[in-house]
Amino acid sequence: MALSGDGAGPVDARQGSGGGSRVGHSVSRVVVRASLILAWSLSLSLSVSLAACGEAGDKKKRPTPEAGFIVVAPQAVPLATTLGGRTVAYATSEVRPQITGVIRARRFTEGGLVTKGQPLFEIDPSLYRASVDQAAAALMSAQANADAAAQRAERLRPLASMEAVSQQDYTDAAAQARQTRAAVAQARAQLETARINLRFTTVPTPISGRIGRALSTAGALVNANQVAPLAVIQQLDPIYVDVQQSSADLLALRRALASGGAQAGSTSVRLKLEDGSDYPLPGTIQFSEVMVNEGTGTVTLRARFPNPDGFLLPGMFVQATFDQSVNPAAFLIPQAAVQRDFGGEAFVYVVGPGNKALRRPVQTARVVGANWVVTGGLKRGDRVITQGTGNLKHGAPIRPVPASKPERVVARPAGKMGAGAGNGSGGGR
Structure with a gap:
């Protein structure tokens, strides 16, 4: 037994020894922790200092870009304009009869090429040939009456001067001669009309071009006042392209041209087809409409293109590109x-x-x-x-x-890749 120094009571010597050991361990742990915290603080300060030094060094070493x-x-600079439009036939003719009759024959191949004046249809000419004969006979009769009236007036003229006949008789005879001459002219005109109608029994081609299908067949009755045509002919070489431009854009262009801010461009037109391909032959702008479409607010511009092979067909959707103006500055x-x-x-x-x-x-x-x-x-x-x-x-x-142009990379053969790798950086420079 031993007494504590402060008189608190007896203390076991062994317990005193164990307690001192635990206190010593606690103190050691506190010291280790303090050492670790101090080391971490020093390391952090050193890192911050090194980072600051590195940034300062980077700022000093960073080159000017x-x-x-x-x-x-x-x-x-030409200002190109691209507008959508459709192809239109250069000339279109709807073939219609000018007389009434029954079609006797068709004289063309559907879908083929026809030339101006080529017969297309034949209408039964029997009635019209008879009308020609009748008109010719009427002309002969009128001519005979005119000859008789003229001779009678000639005979009465000297007699009237000798007062062998009355002056009134001679006047009537002369008037009769003039009337018969007028009847001759009328009969001649009727004969010419009959001959024209007889020619109309053959329906010719009014223009050269490609003809479509026949809309009337042999045996059909046709007349001069019918609405449906017998066939439709379209001239495709050259061919038109009608494009639409906004009236606002056209107005802005005209103002720029008037103020001198732009100059008139070229009339040459390039064409892009429906499949995205380019039409090889250039065209030219012909004219623009003088009125604005009230429904769409656009103005129609028409271009003309050569079409020797008939590649462009009426109704195709295309895109026309042309230099509508030039900005001079x-x-x-x-x-x-x-x-x-x-x-x-x-x-x-x-x-x-x-x-x-x-x-x-x-x-x-x-x-x-x-x-x-x-x-x-x-x-x-x-x-x-x-x-x-x-x-x-x-x-x-x-x-x-x-400014320099982009560098072109040249591929090297596979066998020389290793040899060329060492010179890659130097060649890139």
Whole structure:
């Protein structure tokens, strides 16, 4: 037994020894923890210091970004217009009879080519041939009466001068002679009418072209006042293409032409067919309508195309492209150089004073090939940045260099791949 120093009571020596051991272990753990915290703090401070030093070093070592530019100048840029339309036959003739009768024969091949004046149908001519004979006989009778009346007037004229007959008798005879001459002229006209009707029994081709199917067959009764044609002929070489343009676009074009902001373009037209292929022969604009379609608000423009092989058929849907106007002072800028902000406004970066990138708003009209047509915001001599635009900021320093063309990669044979790999980086430069 032993007494504690403060008189609290007896304490077992063995218990005192065990308690001291536990206290020692607790103190050791506290010391270890404090050491770990101190080490972590030192490591964190060192990392922060190293990171700060690294960033400072990066800022010092980061080079000025390189930007490729082009020098722009205004030029005359044709403004192409593409409009949809349909093909229309150059000439269309609906063949109709001019007399009444029964069709006796058809003289053409359906779907074939016919020439002007070629017989198409034959109508039974019996009645019309008889009318010619009747008119001829009536003419002969009228001629005989005219001869008799003229001779009687000639005989009475000297007798009337000698007062052997009354003057009235001679006057009546002369009037009778004139009436018979008029009857002769009337009979001659009736004979000519009968002959014309007889010619109409053969229905000829009014124009050259391709004829469709026969809408009336042999044995059908036709008349001069019928609505349905006997056949339809269309002349396809050349052929028309009618396209529709908005009246608002046409009005804007006319204002631009009147103000001098644009010049009249070419009348040459290129055609794209329904399957996306290009028609090989160019056409020309013929005219535009002088009125606006009230239902569609469009104006019809007509172009003429050669069609020697009959490849284009009436009613085909096509797209016509032509240079309707020319902008004499536009800028062609590569599409990669033109960007847009959140409001949709276009802008480019130009090389400003002190070799700094400056953001410049521009006005774009349309795309021509791989370029934008810029009509405002630039002036002659501006250096527009076309390469390295991804990280540009307004007012940031840059190192401007002339824009270069993309590098062409040449494939190497498989056997020489290992030998060429060592020179790849050097060749890329």
